Amino acid sequence: MEFFKPTPESIPPTGVSYRLRIPKGLPVHRHALNPLAFVLRSAQIYPDKLAIAHPDVPHPVYYTYSVWAQRIQNLAYALIQAGIRPGDRVAVIAPNTPVIAEAHHGVLAAHAVVCPINSRLTPQEVAYILDHSASKLIIVDHEFTHLVRGAKARVIVSNDTGRAGDPYEDFLSVGRRFSAEKGWPGLEWEKDEEAPSALCYTSGTTGRPKGVVTTLRGAYLAALANAYETGMNRDSTYLWILPMFHASGWTYPWSVTLASALQITLRSVSYPHIWNHLLNSGVTHYCAAPTVQIGLINAPQAQRLPRPVVAIIAGSAPTAHLIRELEKIGIMPVHVYGLTETYGPCTKCYEQPSWKSLSLEDRTKLIARQGVSFLTADETRVVYPAKEGDALDAELADVPKDGKTMGEIVMRGNIVMKEYFRDTEATRKAFRGGYYNSGDLAVMHPDGYIEIQDRSKDIIISGGENASSLAIEQELSSHPDILEVSVVARPHPKWGERPMAFVILHPQKAEKWAGKHDEFGKDLKKHARARLPGFACPEWVKVVEELPKTATGKIQKVVLRKAVAKL
Amino acid sequence: MEFFKPTPESIPPTGVSYRLRIPKGLPVHRHALNPLAFVLRSAQIYPDKLAIAHPDVPHPVYYTYSVWAQRIQNLAYALIQAGIRPGDRVAVIAPNTPVIAEAHHGVLAAHAVVCPINSRLTPQEVAYILDHSASKLIIVDHEFTHLVRGAKARVIVSNDTGRAGDPYEDFLSVGRRFSAEKGWPGLEWEKDEEAPSALCYTSGTTGRPKGVVTTLRGAYLAALANAYETGMNRDSTYLWILPMFHASGWTYPWSVTLASALQITLRSVSYPHIWNHLLNSGVTHYCAAPTVQIGLINAPQAQRLPRPVVAIIAGSAPTAHLIRELEKIGIMPVHVYGLTETYGPCTKCYEQPSWKSLSLEDRTKLIARQGVSFLTADETRVVYPAKEGDALDAELADVPKDGKTMGEIVMRGNIVMKEYFRDTEATRKAFRGGYYNSGDLAVMHPDGYIEIQDRSKDIIISGGENASSLAIEQELSSHPDILEVSVVARPHPKWGERPMAFVILHPQKAEKWAGKHDEFGKDLKKHARARLPGFACPEWVKVVEELPKTATGKIQKVVLRKAVAKL
Structure with a gap:
């Protein structure tokens, strides 16, 4: 800090007032909500x-x-x-x-x-x-x-x-x-x-x-x-x-x-810098997708932290492996879910005190769910998806709270966007039934927690059964040698589609399977058969060095699907 | 708990939904704020x-x-x-x-x-x-x-x-x-x-x-x-x-x-019950006026608490003695200020990290201030009070931030009442200048914190000087033998008004001064002269067993003034 001086133009004049002009004629008791208020009050209370x-x-x-x-x-x-x-x-x-x-x-x-x-x-x-x-x-x-x-x-x-x-x-x-x-x-x-x-x-x-x-x-x-x-x-x-x-x-x-x-x-996701700040800058909170969190726990600098850190996780559900490794070093995962259309997170998986006594595997299954609307978010429902020809103002019907029936996540309330810019038609469609239709497929559990199964296009229709690629990934990721895994549908002459798994091996296990990827594939299929119904077991396993990701760390299944289509 | 069963009518049916009907035709992104939402979401997330x-x-x-x-x-x-x-x-x-x-x-x-x-x-x-x-x-x-x-x-x-x-x-x-x-x-x-x-x-x-x-x-x-x-x-x-x-x-x-x-x-303020819950029920938060807090620390059950407890204090400012005694047993005072017209608290005295290094006396002077608008409250100002004949829509002018110039506290924003029920005239007057006019007199300090001097009627005009009865009480309360003190104006032939102090002695000190209340009065006046300007020193001191209080624990100065008027 000693080498840095803000520009003279950044120094406020003495006696600065942090109050903006209030337009005339407004009611005394009503002040327009505006997040600009926050930095102004912080500057007033804690100027230095x-x-x-x-x-x-x-x-x-x-x-x-x-x-x-x-x-x-x-x-x-x-x-x-x-x-x-x-x-x-x-x-x-x-x-x-x-x-x-x-x-x-x-x-x-x-x-x-x-x-x-x-x-x-x-x-x-x-x-x-x-x-x-x-x-x-x-x-x-x-x-x-x-x-x-x-x-x-x-x-x-x-x-x-x-x-x-x-x-x-x-x-x-x-x-x-x-x-x-x-x-x-x-x-x-x-x-x-x-x-x-x-x-x-x-x-x-x-x-x-x-x-x-x-x-x-x-x-x-x-x-x-x-x-x-x-x-x-x-x-x-x-x-x-x-x-x-x-x-x-x-x-x-x-x-x-x-x-x-x-x-x-x-400026960028640099694990040495991140670890430096976790250890030396008093960091207490950060947000990141699971893939970044995986990079973080696998960085050579990874070690137990001197104070608890809250890791806000969204983008996809954290795996048991990830939760265990984070908690081991003092990072407390908070699983939230949302989309750009919901200002980012709008649900949270509230951990129940009773979950503490469960095995990590059982606990993870519960934590991996997207949960319920968070504080200022209003309704989050799972409803039967629109059918061809449904009117846009048709009443939406909730799926049963059985943890099985797949439906679409819809939201309404203050944490939902106002509209798509200059796209009345897309807005109208997105707001079918008076809710924002997320396109995310999920089930509603008896405890009222939602759990995403997949984006509609990520569902694998295998032998007439709907297999959730996410659910398959959750199970495969419990294999001890796997760092990351992504599953997509691959056309199959008999079953229509079958799951194909793309796997990044854990760095410490890559050598173990070097030149023996076929054997690893067999091992993983065996692991899958013990945990998944037949139609959901991967028919193909491919070990890769990296997975295609979006700017925000989400795995681009669309790229994998294109690769698969060429096979 | 084993002896209590809620009535059968209190047991919710299975599969209860906590969603109220949304009126038709409302925008998807706008949900009317309503505190009823909170109990519904808690019931959904933590039913048991x-x-x-x-x-x-x-x-x-x-x-x-x-x-x-x-x-x-x-x-x-x-x-x-x-x-x-x-x-x-x-x-x-x-x-x-x-x-x-x-x-x-x-x-x-x-x-x-x-x-x-x-x-x-x-x-x-x-x-x-x-x-x-x-x-x-x-x-x-x-x-x-x-x-x-x-x-x-x-x-x-x-x-x-x-x-x-x-x-x-x-x-x-x-x-x-x-x-x-x-x-x-x-x-x-x-x-x-x-x-x-x-x-x-x-x-x-x-x-x-x-x-x-x-x-x-x-x-x-x-x-x-x-x-x-x-x-x-x-x-x-x-x-x-x-x-x-x-x-x-x-x-x-x-x-x-x-x-x-x-x-x-x-059901009532019972110190044995309060202490039982502080010690045995995991209490972490409570709100109370200083007089109740004084009773609490002086109860025979008072002792160091097993976990930190947050005490939200309003009604009048906490004294140094009170802050020291609370902190000694693990109670962290949070000083807030407000009125019925502001939903209760709307400002908070944010403790600055730098205050930690001050002496208790200096720290108390800072903590005793009413502070600044809290999170969702908007503006709190100290302005020159209305003069006879001022128009109700006249622009309000802030007093200087000098910690000296007395003005009136005014507020506007979401944490201000809508109106006085069936009293347009009182509402109009209360909303002079587009702000709620609190009637509380205060100064604005250079750091932007407000500090109440008095209700306008609690000011003592002594020899032409304005003496704040609150400021006098703050200084008198630093006398080690005082449990509680209240100061009001008493007519004086020469000075117009002079302060009179009503004092409750600390239980452990009552005996020391038994039969010697005159001597105590002299001791207190000496204490005052070392700390206050002459016009603010109490001319009269009366030791009493108790002080008249409102239902909410506020000292009723109006009763003391009536008593004084008869002297």
Whole structure:
């Protein structure tokens, strides 16, 4: 920290007021919910507390809450000066850095809509999103400028230095000049809590990506639930592993500031850096998909942690192996579930006190379920999926709570998106029956917990039976030599489809099976037969070095299916 | 617990659904905030977890969340069957019991408004409130039936037994008969989150009590903040010391269910019972005014606690003595501030990490301040009080943040009441300048923390100087022999007014000063002169056995002033 000084423009004037102007004529008792409130109150209460640290880069930066709030205000004024008007979209393409965290606040303060774009997309995909969102300004990290070549909108490049001379810092300086005379009271509090907060595009594995419109109210309530459900408070330190461009980082940019906690940003998933922070920076919370968690426990630095750390897991269910290994080193897994359309997590698998006495295997089966709606989320149901010709306003019917009947997960309430941007038809279809239709297939257990079986396209129809590739993966992953496994359907002349398993061996077991992958395949099939019905046992097993993954760490079954189709 | 069985009507049917009917035509992404949501989700997630215990009575009761939710549903249907329509007021007169906690949920489920009435009022005062609120039904505890004799509305008596034959239980049974066929889905979710949730009357030390109308939205958000700010979760046990009839128990009836915690109800403030639960029932949280906290630490049972307990303190500021004594036995004081008009607490004195290194005396001075707006509360300001002839819509001006200039505390936002019931004029005046005008006088410190000086009427104008009776009390209470002290103005021929102190001696010091109260008075005046300006030193000191207190434990200065006027 001793080598870093925030730019003079980042230093707030003395006597700063954190109160925005309240529009005239509003009722005294009604204040529009807006997650911008959180950073303002943290800056008021803990002005000198570290808000954000960005250490593992050539130019590390560290901002206290008061300094960071000033930068957010500068950004807001700079955007307004640049012609950004209420409701305009401002795109951000950046890895986890203070810049993208700032955008999640400063853009809102300008009454504009933050549009974080996945930096791992192709220039064509980015161009599509920039065009579809009609973003009027683009903030881009220097590593990703190739993604916005030819963009029509104004581009502000960040060199991720936080130092004078960085184009992004020059941009902020404009805002500071403007803000010095006005401060926060020069900005008006957005009076419509249903105004859009973010526009996040789905990964679009099928068809064009869709733009998910979320609201200020939803972001406020989701951020609240995320902080409460994970026990984040001012003594917490949140480590950014989950990319912030993914569903606005599941609203954690706001949850962390709500808690007045410290956030540490990492440009990429680097296990040495992660372990360094787990051991030496007081990290208490992080979010990550299971594949990243697997990398984490298998890193050479892995060791028992000096304090409990909460690992928020979503993307797919944690396996018994993963849970055991995490708990062994003091990491407490919290299994949550959600989609971009639900602001990231909206359910949580609440561990019952009685589960403590179960065997790890039995406990894991319970923890691997997606659970129930979390604090501010409202309804999550499993209903019979729409049939061809069903009216869009037909009443939805719950599947029985038997843990067997497959249905579709649907949600409604404050933690559901407002709409798909500029796509009335897709919105209408997604909101069949007055609920958001997730496309995730699940069962409802007698205790009211949902459990995902599969995305509809991930179901394997083997000999007329519906086999869940997820359920097969859960069982296969209990084989002691397996690090990761993914199962997809492969056409079969007799059975229609049969499961095929792609396996990454545990590093310490790779040698054991070197040159003997056929034998391993037999061993795994035997393991499967002891645990699964015949139609769900893998017909083929292929040992691979790595699995294709999305930018957010999800295994891309679509790639595996394409590979399988060529066999 | 082995001797208690809930009535058969309290047992939910198998396969109960906790989902209310959603009115047609509402947007998918918008769900009306309503604190009823909390008990429903706790019942869904933890059906067999103990929700409420009422142990220290002839007929103890213990309800799990699923059983308690069923009773709440029964109450809702019973009320509807009894002719209660949306918006009707249902009065409750009861000490802390499951009945009054139930009313805070069941009345809301019937879309009615809960009107908790202070059981320590006179029959005339109660009659006024029943009449003014036009309560259509009264639920009354057997100990307080004398308060409702002659009431026009239907009266349901609770014998506080939870057993068949209790008239209240008979009333619930009607609801259960009705509900068996319909369940929760037979009730509609209130679609207007601004519908009233409660009608709580102020204590009315000056003039008629006023009816404070709160909303479902406000109650939801206040309950959320109270749970988050005090760290309540499913492992917590909340002990009811604060009366639930006081500002709806500061929204804790909903905070506790939000947290899926256990609540223990006590009919009265009994230190042996309180200590029994602190020591043996796993209590982690309670709310109480300083006077009750003083009684608690001075009880013969007082001892170091086996686990940390959070004591939420409001009503007046904790003294250094109180903080030291609480912390010594493992009780962590959290100082909050608010009024009935702000759902109870709406600010919190956030302790800064740096305060840990201060002397207790210096730390106490900081902790004794009322702090800043808490999580979901919005603005709290200190402004120049209205002058005669000021327009009600005049812009309010903040006093400087100098810790000296006295102004009035005003608030706006989601944790401010909607209005005074049937009193447009009082509402208009209270909302001067677009803020709720609290009537509490305070200064704003440079760090943004507010500190109450006094209610305007508690200021002592001594020799033309404004002396804060609270500030005087703070200094006097540092005298080692004082248990409690209250200071009021007494007319003085030369100075206009001069402070008079009423003192309760510490039990262990009473003997030391027996027969020597004059000497004690001199000692105290000497103590005061070392700490206070001359005009603020007490001119008179009177040792008393007890101080007059309101039902909620606040010292009634109005009574002391009347006594002084006769001297």
